[in-house]
Amino acid sequence: MAVIQAILDGIMIGGVYAVISLVFGVMGIINFAQAEFLMLGMFVAYYAWAWLGLDPLIAAPLAFVVVFALGAVVHQLMIRRVLQAPVVAQIFLTVGLLIVLENAALVMFGSSFRSVTTPYQTSALQVGELFVSVPYLAAFLMSVACGVALWLFMRASWFGRAMRATAQDPMAARLMGINADAMHRLAFALGVALTAFGGAVILPYLTVSPTVGGQFVVLMFTVVVLGGLGSVAGAVVGGLAVGIIQSLSALAFPIQLQNLVLFVVFIAVLALRPEGLLGGSR
Amino acid sequence: MKLGLSKRQVALIALALAVAIVLPFAFDARGYTIRILCLGLLFAAMAQAWNIVGGLANQMSLGHAAFFGIGAYTSTLLLIHFGISPWLGLIASGVLGGVAAFAISLPTMRLRGHYFALATLAFGEVMRVIGNSWSDLTGGPVGISVPFAKPSFVMFQFADTRTYYWLMLAAFIVVTAVFVAIKHSRTGYRLQAIKENADAAEVIGVDTTRTKIIAAIVSGALTACLGTFYAQFQYFFDPDTVFGVASVSIRVAMIAIVGGIGTAAGPLLGALFVIPLEEAANQVFSAQVAGLAQLVFGTLLIIVILVEPRGFIVLWQRLVARRKPGGPS
Numbered sequence: 001m002a003v004i005q006a007i008l009d010g011i012m013i014g015g016v017y018a019v020i021s022l023v024f025g026v027m028g029i030i031n032f033a034q035a036e037f038l039m040l041g042m043f044v045a046y047y048a049w050a051w052l053g054l055d056p057l058i059a060a061p062l063a064f065v066v067v068f069a070l071g072a073v074v075h076q077l078m079i080r081r082v083l084q085a086p087v088v089a090q091i092f093l094t095v096g097l098l099i100v101l102e103n104a105a106l107v108m109f110g111s112s113f114r115s116v117t118t119p120y121q122t123s124a125l126q127v128g129e130l131f132v133s134v135p136y137l138a139a140f141l142m143s144v145a146c147g148v149a150l151w152l153f154m155r156a157s158w159f160g161r162a163m164r165a166t167a168q169d170p171m172a173a174r175l176m177g178i179n180a181d182a183m184h185r186l187a188f189a190l191g192v193a194l195t196a197f198g199g200a201v202i203l204p205y206l207t208v209s210p211t212v213g214g215q216f217v218v219l220m221f222t223v224v225v226l227g228g229l230g231s232v233a234g235a236v237v238g239g240l241a242v243g244i245i246q247s248l249s250a251l252a253f254p255i256q257l258q259n260l261v262l263f264v265v266f267i268a269v270l271a272l273r274p275e276g277l278l279g280g281s282r
Numbered sequence: 283m284k285l286g287l288s289k290r291q292v293a294l295i296a297l298a299l300a301v302a303i304v305l306p307f308a309f310d311a312r313g314y315t316i317r318i319l320c321l322g323l324l325f326a327a328m329a330q331a332w333n334i335v336g337g338l339a340n341q342m343s344l345g346h347a348a349f350f351g352i353g354a355y356t357s358t359l360l361l362i363h364f365g366i367s368p369w370l371g372l373i374a375s376g377v378l379g380g381v382a383a384f385a386i387s388l389p390t391m392r393l394r395g396h397y398f399a400l401a402t403l404a405f406g407e408v409m410r411v412i413g414n415s416w417s418d419l420t421g422g423p424v425g426i427s428v429p430f431a432k433p434s435f436v437m438f439q440f441a442d443t444r445t446y447y448w449l450m451l452a453a454f455i456v457v458t459a460v461f462v463a464i465k466h467s468r469t470g471y472r473l474q475a476i477k478e479n480a481d482a483a484e485v486i487g488v489d490t491t492r493t494k495i496i497a498a499i500v501s502g503a504l505t506a507c508l509g510t511f512y513a514q515f516q517y518f519f520d521p522d523t524v525f526g527v528a529s530v531s532i533r534v535a536m537i538a539i540v541g542g543i544g545t546a547a548g549p550l551l552g553a554l555f556v557i558p559l560e561e562a563a564n565q566v567f568s569a570q571v572a573g574l575a576q577l578v579f580g581t582l583l584i585i586v587i588l589v590e591p592r593g594f595i596v597l598w599q600r601l602v603a604r605r606k607p608g609g610p611s
Contacts, residue, residue, distance in 0.1 A: 093587045096587060
């Protein structure tokens with residue numbers, strides 16, 4: 001029973017992992033600072049709760065919008081300039097961004113851990129012998145809704161199609177009159193905004209601090225590497241897998257070793273599938 | 283081995299070396315400045331060791347803290363439990379660091395670019411988690427102290443900070459010599475070929491995996507030895523410091539990049555710029571706001587990457603070339 005319960009919890013948290021990793025690594029750049037945008041999303045939701053009294057689930061779209069704008073600016077000022085640069089520049093630009101965002105948050109918000117209180121925080125639904133934690137369920141459902149919305153956007157809207165076309169073949173997309181740079185910026189902003197959205201919906205069951213991103217960095221990379229870069233279905237599979245792995249390893253190992261299992265899985269996946277799942281020569 | 287140095291360059295290096303050797307006499311032997319210089323040299327040596335993998339093989343490791351921490355803990359634990367001199371511990375550190383580098387090389391060597399960086403990052407984090415969790419061995423998150431002995435060469439403990447300075451200087455020179463030797467060796471040219479075009483190198487018969495593993499082992503072993511130096515210099519450390527992503531892995535990579543990745547002088551330039559700047563930022567800001575010094579550090583990294591990702595050395599060459607048209611560009 002404990003195992004089934006753990007799998008259920010894993011699916012719940014894994015759904016969120018899927019969404020925060022959805023548009024991550026699309027178009028060939030891996031953003032080491034991605035988890036910092038999750039932290040920013042959590043802070044937006046926190047202050048929306050503290051100042052405006054908004055529930056984090058309601059503030060999630062706000063976090064999305066704020067971080068979307070920030071992402072577009074970051075892309076315009078920095079990311080855009082290293083797209084043609086050597087890999088070393090691409091890696092260390094986003095590493096620098098990671099350091100800047102984390103410490104800017106430390107300067108602005110202080111190092112204390114903050115959490116919100118919501119009426120449903122400690123409640124759980126009982127289904128047979130299983131319990132479904134309400135904040136887990138709410139975060140999961142919000143993530144599913146967000147994922148479906150994104151999927152529709154990518155399928156049905158002109159922007160979504162243009163973005164996928166650019167990811168496939170930038171040159172051909174340009175020839176069709178698509179502004180590839182704008183699409184790239186849109187993809188980047190969308191990726192970090194989704195991550196921020198995920199950060200907001202998990203706030204009811206987590207605490208936020210400027211260093212919270214560190215807990216998610218390897219986790220998010222594991223999701224995308226497991227599932228395949230830029231693939232929505234892959235991110236869902238990867239997210240659920242990571243959630244379940246994490247939840248099951250909590251049964252077998254003390255809490256501080258929980259991440260260790262994830263790291264080992266991560267290295268193993270990379271080793272067994274070199275070049276990640278792109279399979280190209282990047 | 284042909285280094286291709288001009289007479290002027292040889293003279294410059296000799297002069298710099300002479301200045302470096304007598305420099306400590308200009309400062310208070312127990313003062314603060316000399317400690318910063320020691321750390322600067324230590325980090326220059328670490329960046330140089332990183333440079334073997336990052337600069338020559340173009341493999342962006344973000345996990346060098348793993349080797350550094352292994353080295354710091356190996357010699358310290360041998361000293362605590364068996365009373366073994368840190369000099370022998372240094373050898374053990376180097377061996378273990380090399381073994382660790384070999385072990386992590388096997389699954390990661392075929393990875394390129396971002397994926398290699400990610401895998402090594404995870405490896406460093408694995409070591410940090412182990413260091414924090416395995417309290418029976420490492421003392422856990424509270425850290426570990428090097429037992430204080432009567433200052434002597436045998437015990438690698440000195441009352442005079444200048445002695446550490448000269449040791450750090452020697453360490454930097456040794457690591458740099460290894461770097462230069464590899465760069466101009468057969469392995470170095472193979473690494474160069476891999477860097478330019480890995481597929482082409484493979485086609486003309488370069489065993490890319492083997493070559494990269496050799497580079498990784500040398501780099502890992504040297505970094506572990508420097509971990510012992512750090513332990514004997516600081517007398518106290520904890521897993522988050524020696525296995526830290528920001529405090530070690532990113533910092534050594536950044537120093538090499540800021541100075542000039544793949545060049546012998548780059549790590550020294552980078553360290554002499556970054557370490558004092560960090561200390562100054564800590565002095566000025568940290569009393570007021572936590573994180574401000576790190577913020578400066580991150581901003582600097584972004585600026586360097588955006589302005590000239592090949593570092594100060596190329597930046598300097600560009601400036602010189604602009605001043606006198608027709609000069610080397």
